[in-house]
Amino acid sequence: MLLMDNAIITPPSFLITAMSVLSLVLLIFLGCSEIMGKHLKYSKFWNVNNSGKSAMAQIKLSSRTGMLILYIPAFLAGLASFWIFPRQDLRFLMLTSALTFHFFKRNFEVLFIHKYSGGVILDSAILIGTFYFSITATMIYFQHLSEGLPEPRIDLKYVGMIVFLLGISGNLYHHYLLSKMRNDGEKQYKIPKGGLFDKVACPHYLFEIITFWGIFLISQNLYALFCALGISFYLMGRSYATRKWYLSKFDIFPQDVKAVFPYVF
Template identity: 65%
Template structure:
């Protein structure tokens, strides 16, 4: 505990934030295990993995993705008005979270190409997760005002990690977009960048993004969310690799799921 407290602010005297730290970690980790077990959130290549998918309410992938990210982006934007000028760390956290979801919305509108739908039953919990995590993360940072800084300052390494993660994630999303020509909807084996090493490098860089945000914040909630996100994306990546193996006989055996040479 002493080692942990040297890297984070003391847990806030807020039952809501403390509870959300546990809920985020457990729920995201459980979602990752569900992905490995074949119970997927129904979007992207797994949008119709559920046998009852055809009977459920469907959104276009573009509309669904906008639903996922827009509330969190607006929450981040509103935080500059609700909690203005609260110091460098708070401003950097607000900026990082807001820019992350702005980038997501931008990609939905101008980068991604879509081949399927998204089930409303999956879109709602993901939207709530992103929105609540954004609100909680910014509020948890607000509660650190007046507290002494952690002995180990991770702010600047966090900024570097965030920038690397954002650039790497955007680059690999662009590569995925270029796989399909105009009007094409079929999946292909991704190539370029780190796709020769892992099937989901965009998830790898997204993990880096959230650890960058956690380093910037140095609150218990931010680290809980980053760890939970790691578990979920590991599970999703494992399932994606398994899916590619089932669809493409020539899929390279040495390509891992998300961490080069490891998983």
């Protein structure tokens, strides 16, 4: 608790506490839903648990369009923050820059790196896009409310930037490896190779988790902490479901490959 007091800067606000807890609970729920087979419908899971008339009633988008809906609103929220809050201290500037660059990178990957075989169901795209937008805007606003408060005695923003850059670089690298698995026009899924794919099914999710922990360390704000925890739970659930999917589709998928954390889970 003393470490938390020394490392967290959060203004006394019921709204911040309520939003932090709400975001954490929602993400834990989504992570548990992934483990139980109730997936958000994008990538390889877009048509899971859908059949017949109910599937036909849903609106399916192309993967590229759906993924842009996921990430463009959050990118615009980060970009707008430089205009809305022009007078920023260094921690605020580092946080908004990290969030904006993170979602810029995501949109860049959607347009120029990813290769697609499935699709995205519209309601899942709207849900995820709304969530990414809301956590980005809320994190930036709560950081704005924290400006002027005493700095934490344990200053982690520079460590956070290093962790963030490690996470975003590892995520980009493993997305690149995934894109190289298919030739142009190929649709079938394959067992990923290279990088940490020999250790875990979803190293791109591992580095996404690292990215958001880097963002928390830059911010040192309660809301950013709960977002990092919640996203970790959700991506652990998504990774578990992905590993299970690989095992069901490929008899030769290595049993010793974990879901997201090498040798552990």
